[in-house]
Structure formats: C-alpha cells, structure tokens
Amino acid sequence: MPQKLIFEDSYKKLGFETFSENNPEALKENEYKSEIKILYVPEGYELSVDFSHYKTEQPSLFFLTNQHLQVEKGVKESNLLYYNRDFYCIQIHDKEVACDGLLFHNVFEIPFVVLNEKESTVIKNIFQSIKQELEWKDSSAEEMIRTYLKQIIIHATRMWKKQNLDNDTVKIPGHELDIFRDFSRYLEIHFREKHHVADYAGLLHIVPKTLTHKFKNLNLESPNRMIINRILLEAKRLLLYTDKPVKEIAYNLGYEDPAYFNRLFTGKTGSTPTNFRKNYSSGKKYNI
Known part of the structure; x- marks a missing residue:
C-alpha cells in the first residue's frame, strides 16, 4: 500500500505519498484532481500526462495541475506532493515560483524537469524533510513544509530554465x-x-x-x-x-x-x- 501523510486545516492542504514499484497503478489521478502536484519519478518509469507518453531514463520531476496522469510502470520508489492554492499560492511570491509560475503553465507545454545525480539527491533530501515534518506534526511544521516546498520549486525553476531556455532552440531574454x-x-x-x-x-x-x-x-x-x-x-x-x-x-x-x-x-x-x-x-x- 502507498504511504500517505497529510497536513490539513479548514482551508489549507498538503499531502505526501510514496509509491513502490509493486503498485504504481495506486497513483490514481482522480484522488488528486483538484490539487497542484509535484511528482518525483526515478529512472525506469513509464507514465502518461494527457496525451503524451514518457519513459524516464533519468530521475525527473513532473509539475501538474489539471492534466490527466496515469502511471503505467514503475521501478524503485516515486514520491508525490500535492497541495491546494491556500497552502502555497500567495500573490507576494515571486511569479516564477508561485503556483502558476514557469513550471505549471507555460507556452512550451513542458511539464517536467530532468535531474542529474546531484540534483536528484538534493530534491530527494527535501522530499524527505517534508515527510519528517509531516510525521512529527510539530506546531511549526506548516511553515517549515512551505519553506521546503518553495525550495523544490526554486531548484526546479532554475533547472527548467537551464534545460529549456538556455539552448539554441529557444532563447528568451x-x-x-x-x-x-x-x-x-x-x-x-x-x-x-x-x-x-x-x-x-x-x-x-x-x-x-x-x-x-x-x-x-x-x-x-x-x-x-x-x-x-x-x-x-x-x-x-x-x-x-x-x-x-x-x-x-x-x-x-x-x-x-x-x-x-x-x-x-x-x-x-x-x-x-x-x-x-x-x-x-x-x-x-x-x-x-
């Protein structure tokens, strides 16, 4: 069974789930349809986002809102963060790292970031820190989790720009x-x-x-x-x-x-x- 941890109050919600290679199909999109989603996927996965099919040869992060997600095959553990706008979407956030920043809706329709070994370790450690905060349930956990979430988005935004804007195909000032x-x-x-x-x-x-x-x-x-x-x-x-x-x-x-x-x-x-x-x-x- 997937491991599920959740923070929730009257308005705000953030959940963390781990899926093993034995049950990738347990990641049912309908359960998270209304949430913003960040999915860490190791190499060896096959999944579909809307009408495109992906095979991960390197660890990757997928950034999803209302896309249809289906995991068809999985090797090793994948982790899913899902949260609503009340938890993280404050207008004073920098546009690039807000809930509607570069990663979630962009004209290039690229919903993922590929991670090298070093970047994968950094992201996995942040995911682990969020998991620990949810398990501890300390009174300051909400703010700590929000800080970690922003770190993921900042790291990924930098990587996304490097992979998709700093190349010969697309150059945007x-x-x-x-x-x-x-x-x-x-x-x-x-x-x-x-x-x-x-x-x-x-x-x-x-x-x-x-x-x-x-x-x-x-x-x-x-x-x-x-x-x-x-x-x-x-x-x-x-x-x-x-x-x-x-x-x-x-x-x-x-x-x-x-x-x-x-x-x-x-x-x-x-x-x-x-x-x-x-x-x-x-x-x-x-x-x-």
Whole structure:
C-alpha cells in the first residue's frame, strides 16, 4: 500500500505519498484532481500526462495541475506532493515560483524537469524533510513544509530554465519572460470564454500584433494556435475521461454553436469528436 501523510486545516492542504514499484497503478489521478502536484519519478518509469507518453531514463520531476496522469510502470520508489492554492499560492511570491509560475503553465507545454545525480539527491533530501515534518506534526511544521516546498520549486525553476531556455532552440531574454508566463496563466484561466488573441493582448496591455510578433520572433507557435490547442486539449480530456455529450462539451468550452465546434475539432485533429472518443488509443511517446 502507498504511504500517505497529510497536513490539513479548514482551508489549507498538503499531502505526501510514496509509491513502490509493486503498485504504481495506486497513483490514481482522480484522488488528486483538484490539487497542484509535484511528482518525483526515478529512472525506469513509464507514465502518461494527457496525451503524451514518457519513459524516464533519468530521475525527473513532473509539475501538474489539471492534466490527466496515469502511471503505467514503475521501478524503485516515486514520491508525490500535492497541495491546494491556500497552502502555497500567495500573490507576494515571486511569479516564477508561485503556483502558476514557469513550471505549471507555460507556452512550451513542458511539464517536467530532468535531474542529474546531484540534483536528484538534493530534491530527494527535501522530499524527505517534508515527510519528517509531516510525521512529527510539530506546531511549526506548516511553515517549515512551505519553506521546503518553495525550495523544490526554486531548484526546479532554475533547472527548467537551464534545460529549456538556455539552448539554441529557444532563447528568451529575461525581461520577456513575464509576457509569456502571463499569457500562459491567462490562457489557463480564460480559455473557455476567451478565444481570440485580442482578448489576451488586452489582458497583457499590448496590441494583438505585438503579441503575435513576440511569439514569431522566438519561433514559437502563434498565440492563436496556442489558444486553439488549449481548447482542443480540454475537449480531448472531456471526450475521453467523461461521458458528456459532444454538444455539452461544446457549450462548456464557450461555443454556442456545437456544429461550429465540431468543424473546428475535425479540421484541427482530422477526426470528429465522436470518432476521437471511439478510436483514441495512445499519445506521443518520449524518452526523458
């Protein structure tokens, strides 16, 4: 059985669980659906996040909010931290390490950080410290745990930036990061009712053409395409993981005309919503 430890009061919640190689399937996503999640996975795991499949060749950290998670195979122990916004999401936190910082919602759709041996040891030690605080149940445990949680996010944010921004594929100047981070955050909040680039440009206090050019200059997909991709991702989740009719899904995603939504989905995916629900088998596969 997985080991479960939890801190909880009227509003705040943080849990810690350990999963062994004998029961990776015990990590049931539905139990943690509403929480922010940090999953430490050693090498030798196979798991799916939404419609992408990962095989870990090195220890990795996955940062998840409402993605669908399924662990298919596991070697050694994995650890899961899950918490709500009341526990850690104070607005005065630096944007990069808040609950909606670089790791959880970003325009690159990269939900993981790969760890080398030294980094893995550091992260495992912090996880262990959180576990001990939860076991001791001291009156100061909450603040200590929050401090450790922030350390994980700071370490991982540095590693994420090094792995994904300091390379020949993507180079984003530091002063530009806020725009891309804020675009991702606004998109996650508003994609159900705001479907146009102009909506997000307004929230960012820039003109739509400027926003589009910023993405183009960095060889990123256009903001319009990212908006559509986020809508389609949610549509796929609802088609596969709920029994909602296509018409209801269209309404949930802000489309008053289900026929238009049907055409959009079919045009972008090559399959009608009904056929996607019937025929989908597996997502992209990645080795990390």
